[in-house]
Amino acid sequence: MAYDKIVERVILLRRFLPQLEQLTGWEFRARVYKGVLGLDYDWPKSIEELARMVDDSQLAEVFKLSPYRSYYSFRGHYYTVRGGELYLEDSWSEVKKAVWEAFRLNGIKVYALLKALMELGEAPFAAVAARASEILGSKFNPAHLLAQLRDRWEIVWESGAGRERSWTIPEEIRPVVEDFIKTVESKPIPRLSTRQAEDEFVRVLEMESEYNSYLGELLRERLDETIEFGRGFSVQGLVEYLVDLFGREIYFDELLTLAQQYSLTDTPVVTESGHRSMTTGFNLALFGEPGTGKTFATKDFIVGNESLGVLAHGLPGLNRYCGGMTPAMFIAIGEAYAGRRFNFIVTEFNDWFKHRGMVEPLKLALEGGVIAYETKTYRVGPYRFSSFFSVNYNTRVFERGYQVTVSDPNFNAIEDRMLCRLHRLTKEKYRELAESQKRLMLGVTTEKMARMAPRIRDHLTLVHAIQTGHPATRDFSPKRIILRESDLAAVTSAREAMLEAMGEFKVLPFSMRLERRAVQLASSLTLASYFNSDSEELAIDPDALRLAVRFYVEEAWIRAGERFDVKEVLRRLNLA
Template identity: 85%
Template sequence: MAYDKIAERVILLKRFLPQLEQPSGWELRARVYGEVLGLRQGWPRSLEELAGIISDSQLVEVFRLSPYREYYSFRGRYYTVRGGELILEGSWGQVREAVWEAFRLNGIKTYAVLKALLELGEAPYASVEARASEILGSRLNAARLLAQLRDRWELVWESGSAREKGWTIPEEIRPVVEEFVKAVESKPIPRLSTRQAEDEFVQVLEMEAAYNSYLEGLVRERLDEALSFGRSFTVAKLVEYLVDLFGSVIFFDELLTLAQQYSIADTPVVTESGHKAMSTGFNLALFGEPGTGKTFATKDFILGNESLGVPPHGLPGLNRYCGGMTPAMFIAIGEAYAGRRFNFIVTEFNDWFKHRGMVEPLKLALEGGVIAYETKTYRVGPYRFSSFFSVNYNTRVLERGYEVTVSDPNFNAIEDRMLCRLHRLTKEKYRELAESQRRLMLGITTEKMAKMAPRIRDHLTLVHAVQTGHPLVRDFTPKRVVLTERDLEAVTRAREAILEAMGEVKALPFSMRLERRAVQLASALSLASYFNRDEPELGIDPEALRLAVRFYVEEAWIRARESFDVGEVLRRLNLG
């Protein structure tokens, strides 16, 4: 029998049958050991010994002898006492829900009070309040919260005499509370300026808990299967899957959103000499005409859409959907993500620029810079934003090029800091969208995704966990992506072909950041081939490089308002 189950039985027996340890409890011991266990001699010398030999059915019989069973409760991992009856099943699931509900309603104060009680064991109110205030960093009146934790969630007890009352956490639920405190402390707790940020921090921890729960299930139940899948999975196979689902034109949108999911681990990209050239993490923007599948690629495909029958392909718990959120709200809650890497999905990015003064703080956010924001009523920050964006916005697509509908003249500074992809509704794309919709309605696409999406999601999560050093996968060693001269030569050849095709121009319509984005895309996509080889470093996948160079050429063509023959450039580079 598991040691922790025996230990829980000891707690149960001490609470409901304390007479078994008292000198005057001979009559009860005779009934328990003689009548229930049928022992004529060799009685257990301690509750620990009794807990190791008694069966569950015998424990139920013994429990019925308790004079306290109507007065106390018990919510353990293996046993529950409810309504005076011993139930042979645990309650830790309900306890976890109670802890997180208390946290949602009271925020970081719940953490401070519970941590104080874990440290103090059993203590009078004044000690609990003083230690909780010290943990919180500000004065805390804990009386109301303690009463809620006792009466509503049964997470704490009042103990002791009427003259000297103390507060404590029931022993059987301490591991759940310790688990919660560790979850809060797993990363630095940010300093929060607003109530919105405090509320958001609760959601941040819940999302991280969802990620950890998914990863735990993966490691416990599906690790061998995930590794077997990973050893044969490549960028080419990923492309094959997406082309089969969506067609040879629009598949690239889903490829970009999945590449960004791999990139969130922010894996170092180094040269052959070991010099760090960059990291994989990038911000993504799909822009263009409405109705061209942008929202499906960034939101439904990544998060899943049950009504469409689309399972989630993206990282569990690490994508924050920002539907209906204002930019001011984003800046306020951004504090809660300091020191963390999430992905913010904004499907109506245009709306964020209806408010004045948003370009500068958003530009800082895209650069991982320090954000500070102040109005007449409140001040936010300063804090460093380290998460990423995946956004959609509508533009007027012209016969050549496009025209941004955002009125702010500095919006190009935002575009320049993202990996961008234009959506133009050509006849070919329209046919593919219509066919994709037909296959989705008939269930053809849904059936294929149901088989493949969980495997891709497991692979993506496992790669992310290894690359971010998650303790559940500490047996794996993180890898670096190695960028060679040969890889960079492919980008150089593309650059020269583009410049030659453009002819004489006074000013280039794109910056060097475009080349950087192409290299980041190739590096992030290469993580799809992560488990192909056992080498400690990961080279750029040839198919990933080919796709990234093609992206570079096509994006340069769009930025140049389609002023050169893109087909000819692609043919010259053998990318046609």
């Protein structure tokens, strides 16, 4: 039977007023039906009929007759019994919090134990232990954990005495536990090599739960509003919003980080003939001098920063901030993300290369390759890494060009696998950073974000859910991005204009991957226009293409040590 308010009333009545179903309970039934409900005839023939008949105020009066009201508790979606009193309020959020706290502290054993109890209904300890061990894949004595779940979190009950004791999950909270189990089982549970990975897997599931909760609320309460917003939203609208917040000198950093959030859909990019050229997903790096707003763009703007009054614009639950994490720790916990697509925010990427031997595994991670790592004391993997990175690292920036402060000579292999953006603190940028900081302190930026940030975040989340095939959005069909020859012609024109401007360069300081990143950027930005049409195919947005070609030219100019006239090239391409 589907769980609804009537079902919950039935559970509550059976627990607190069992006399209503007892053969000897005529006198008690008369007190309820005649004394409280005023029924001389046509008494309800069952608890179910009574549950449908009464309203909440009548139920509260009936409940007062319960001799068990001070002995039992009840934590339902519609009703709560606490301290012998009936409250018309929800307790499932409290139960959900308790389940996840137990899971965070005890790991996968909580899942195995709760799944066993859900399957068994009510069972003696030996049966529960046997089934939990079978689910876990190893022998497991759940006595201590059962006691914790009973005494600390009130998720399970124990009844009976001596050898007759049995364990069960209260009926009214079973839907919460069932949702938890579905979350754990929504994707294959990976085999984990280290305790760090086991602990991280708990965090992975918590983050996925956060995403699912946010999406569920959006679909229930804001779906039409989000689609309507999306019909009027576009790349140009996003640019105007960001320019209004930060100014024309620095808005592009936040544009890149939001584009990367859209790119996490890993949407297929196909030619008009149907050939799959690539997917949107890319790794992002902002590099340059300290204090130029890199961390703000990659972290604060995406996940929010309450102390600065900055609202989150990025995907809920899918951005893993890696502050203070070592690369060895990343490799260990990365196993918990196998088969999943998250974004790892690393604001001190330089520090990861103070450890020897990190370039090769990180290069594999950036390529979505198979990672295996072994030391004298432990072994990790092999596992395939399918998530992405958004990183910051510091460099020495000169009047022309820059010098990477990472000592590893192979670091350029890492840079080559990311979409990179240089931060140089010019006078113009300094003025805009100072003005942006002033607006933040005065609350001006926060007020503007309050109007737009939630809408952009909802739009981003809905697009992501549809494009990744989330079960809750099965009524929507994912879209493909169409790459036309004219789109590539724009990139080709930029390439030829730069090569001509470079003159006598004997060795090009950038690779073909830079052109690929430009196409991925244009494709990702196009997803901002997702609801502009009902077509299942998205042509690359002209504004997105212009922004991506401009990025390509400026990044090639930086890689070339700024040894050609970038303004002239942009002017020739009508991008100045």
